[in-house]
Amino acid sequence: MTQPETATRQPAVYLDHAATTPMLPEAIAAMTEQLGRTGNASSLHGSGRAGRKVVEESREAIARALNARPGEIVFTSGGTEADNLALKGIYWARRDEDARRVRILSTVIEHHAVLDSLDWLATHEGAQVELLPVDAAGLLDPDELHRSIERDPESVALVSVMWANNEVGALQPVAEVVAAAHAHGIPVHTDAVQAVGAVPVDFAACGVDALTVTAHKLGGPYGVGALVLRRDLSPTALVHGGGQERQVRSGTLDVPAVAGFAVALEHAVKEQPHHAARLSGLRDDLVRRVRAAVPDARLNGDPSDRLPGNAHVSFPGCEGDSLLMLLDQRGIECSTGSACSAGVPQPSHVLLAMGRDEADARSSLRFSLGRTTTPADVDALAEAIGPVVERARAAAR
Amino acid sequence: MKVVAAMSGGVDSAVAAARAVDAGHEVTGVHLALARTRATHRTGSRGCCTIEDAGDARRAADVLGIPFYVWDLSERFHDEVVEDFTREYEAGRTPNPCLRCNERIKFSAVLDRALALGYDAVATGHYARLRPGPAGEVELHRAVDPGKDQSYVLGVLTQEQLAHSLFPLGDTAKPEVRAEAAARGLLVADKPDSHDICFIADGDTAGWLRQRLGPASGSFVDVTTGDVVGSHEGAYRFTVGQRRGLRLGTPAADGNPRYVLGIEPVSGTVTVGPRAALAVDRVEGSRPRWTGAAPTASMAGTVQLRAHGAAHRAVVTVEDDRVSIELLDPAEGVAAGQAAVVYDGTRVVGSCTISTASRATPADTASRATPAGTASRATPAGTASRATPVDAARSSAS
Structure with a gap:
């Protein structure tokens, strides 16, 4: 009889960095240091001021790394909350200014934090949501968006297009989206959860009005993220209370998490060029070797125009969950x-939107590489x- | 061995998985997603198809420290169990979806997939025992707890399927299983047993069938007089042996209550009559499934005609795919579509699907209730009585 799996299990070959990635040791250190301290960042006494200082220095560090202003960083509990705040908050605010603004334009391949928020707005708030299609590589055609806006620009409350797709890694044409929307003064939100640290993200230069980022995808802790939000935008608040975070998002700030987030984000942005070059090399090797082992395996999405650590592969004739279970056993x-x-x-x-059938969509696995991925991890996969x-x-x- | 433990989210399958781990097997917990609408989140934990149940199963696997996955078998379950259930009712028969699920899903689709993925066996929380037979085969026996014995719903399994099955609870009484679950820190220890048909959320089988089959009005006919004594909205709402809720317009001549005796699906005629007329002593079955070698000649043994029903002494004769059962004591409320499971002592010999049930020997009260000239009142397929749906599903899956 073999021993229970828990007893014999080898250290994992972790190829799921897009789900979450290990914390950076420096971020753990920064967070741990704060966990031992007391001080509500909203308090006026010395302990409160000390907490406040950590929060504001973290905010400044994050702003610097993303080329935003400190006042544009609104801390949230993570990406999902930031997406909810951007979509609902901006929709409500824009519609309150002008009742004609009920259209929200987005894409079929957004994360569920966006899709389900939009669905809720459509069901409960009368929003007219238009989810634009993508091509076989998972890319939005900016002309589609342009046409959709031009049909009736006055009625568009906002546009939301993700920076990089979380499944197939497709990088979306954010600059063209911004150009099309800003021609009519329509604000643009982008979910950049998968993008920050993986590709260059410059808030001021890209022109978007609101950008979602989360800590645990880039080496920071769970439970903290931010909506980077232009100062001239005042979304309606979702979470009411003490008025922290520009009166847009109330709640006592998680000082240790914010500190860890800032350290991780600074590091991720600084290392991004090196990180991307290393990961895309490993990724290309992974794809090549998987195809050598399984000749009919098919890479989904554009081979080069994608997140550096993303390999999304279909294995015809397989159930994805069988593959996942068999790999997990190894x-x-x-x-x-x-x-x-x-x-x-x-x-x-996402795959269905790219024109694949259901069986094809069910036969896929996403391998996502990160900071701690080594060539040995790729070897292990190639062998198995x-x-x-x-x-x-x-x-x- | 490498074992897949089917974990429903209930206490039995959790303890079965725990015992498989203790036995030294390499166990992987698998929850079967069977419901098509996975958003179903009913409270009360009566079935085995809810998100809550999947969560309970996952948590139990975590406590045991075993890997856990959900396998989506909803399409197959729908096609092979739910559709079959509806069709059978439509044809006036009373299917047992749990047997069907064991035959087609748990010990077929799941077992096949497990074997293909490199596992050796599937363990479930069914109350039944496996024992080595004289020729090295695997024998299926009743559980030691007669109140929980589920060998009936496993009577469809073949030798090949049994050889790859584990039933770790067969030698234990239910209260001990609950105590063991509590001692192991499994939070499902005091979760109520499931009793209903898992895919009928509110337990209203008649309503569920009405939605799918629509209204189908018909008449009640008194078997004694041949008179029409009332009308109804759908024959599938009635079960053989049913007395309440018939709302018959005309009282019986003798003033005694009348029972549903049979259902004719095409005309929608529901035959009613005195209780004595429910008794049958001849059962014909088709589609036999044997746990080992088929009986070669007539064998004396016992036969169980519904989940948790009595064991009737019987003589069973097999001829090709036809099984003739002579009951030594008459049985009441025998339904076409139900399984007749044949036992030799505690050992399950096999099963067949009941096609007809009839009365060969005249009985004092029953013969008076039978129209003159029908010494043998054979009930054609489709009119044999229908047992209650709750009985049909009582041994719900583990």
């Missing part, structure tokens, strides 16, 4: 890349994937 951790409902992987809405695919194919028959 200590290799990845993702089917799509949303789960009660633990059941759903066919990816052939037999695993063979077995999963047998199980699907």
Whole structure:
């Protein structure tokens, strides 16, 4: 009899950095230091001032790294809250200014934090949501957006287009989106959760009005993120209370988490060029070797115009969840890349939007590489994937 | 061995998985997503298809320290169990969806997938025992707890399926299983047992069928007089042996209550009559499934005709795919579509699907209730009585 898996399990080959990535040791140190301290950043006494100082220095560091102004950083509990605040808050504020503004333009491949918020706005707040299609590589055609805006610019409350897709890694044409929207003074939100630290993100230069970022995707802690928000935009608040964060987002600030977030983000942005070059090299090697082991494996999305650490691959004739389970047994951790409902992987809405059928969409795995990924991780996958695919194919028959 | 433990989110399958771990197997917990609408989140934990149940199963796997996955079998479950259930009712028969699920899903689709993925066996929380037989085969026996015994719903399993099955709870009484769950720190220890058909959320089988089959009015006919004594909105709402809720316009001549005796799906005629007329002593079955070698000649044993029903002494004769069962004591409320499971002592020999049930020997009260000239009142397929849906599903999956 073999020992229970927990007893024999080797250290994992972790290829799911797009889900979350290990914390940077410096961020752990910064956070740990603050965990031992007392001081509500809103208090007026010495302890409060000390907490406040950490928060504001963190805010300044994040602003510097993203080329934003400190006052444009609104801390939230993470990416989902930032997306909710941007979409609902800006929609309400814009519609209150002009009741004609009920259209929200976005894409079919957004993260569920965006899609489900939009769905809620459509159901409960009368929003007319238009989800624009993407091409076979997962890219929005900016002309589609342009046409959609021009049909009736006065009625558009906002535009939201993600910077980089979380499943297939497709980098969206943010500059063109901004140009099309700003021609009519329409604000633009972008979910840049997967982008910051992976590709260059310059808030001031890119022109977007609101940008979502979260800490745990770039080496910081869970439970903290930010909406980077131009000063001239005043979204309606979702969370009411003590008026922290520009009266837009109330709640006592999590000083240790904010400190860890800032250290991680500064580091991620500084290292980004080196990190991207290293990861894309590893990623290309991974794709090449997976294809060598499984000749009919198919890379989804554009081969080069994608997040450096993203490889999203379809394995015809396999169930993605069988593959995931078999790799997990061998200590290799990845993702089917799509949303789960009660633990059941759903066919990816992103792949379906790219024109793939349901079986094809269910046969995919996302391997996402990060700061701690080594060539040995790629070796382990390259060695395992052939037999695993063979077995999963047998199980699907 | 490498074992897949099917974990419903209930206490039985959690303890079964724990025991498989203790036995030294390499266990992976698998929850089967069977409901098509996965948003279903009913309270009360009566079924095995809710998000809450999936969460309970996941948490139990965490406590046991075993990997856990959800396998989506909702399409197959819908096609092979739910659709079959509806079709069978439509045809006037009473299906047992739990047997069907064991035959087609748990010990077929799941087992096949587990074997293909490199596992050796599937463990479930069913109350039944496996024992080595004289020729090295695996025998399926009743559980030691007669109140919980679920060998009936496993009577469809073949030798090949049994050889890859584990039932770690068969030698334990239910209260001990709950105590063991509590001692192991499994929070499902005091979760109520499931009793209903898992895919009918509110337990209203008649309403569920009405939605799918629509209204289908028909008449009640008194078997004694041949008179029409009332009308109804759908024959599928009635079950053989049912007395309440018939709302018959005309009282019986003898003033005694009348029971549903049979259902004719095409005409929608529901036959009613005195209780004595429910008794049958001849059962014909088709589609036999044997746990080992099929009986070669007539065998004396016992037969169980519904989940948690009594064991009737019987003589069973097998001829090709036809099984003839002579009951030594008459049984009441025998439904076409239900399974007849044949036992030799505690050992399950096999099962068949009941096609007809009839009365061969005249009985004092029953013969008086039978129209003259029908010494043998064979009930054609589709009119044999229908047991209550709750009975049909009582041994719900573990």
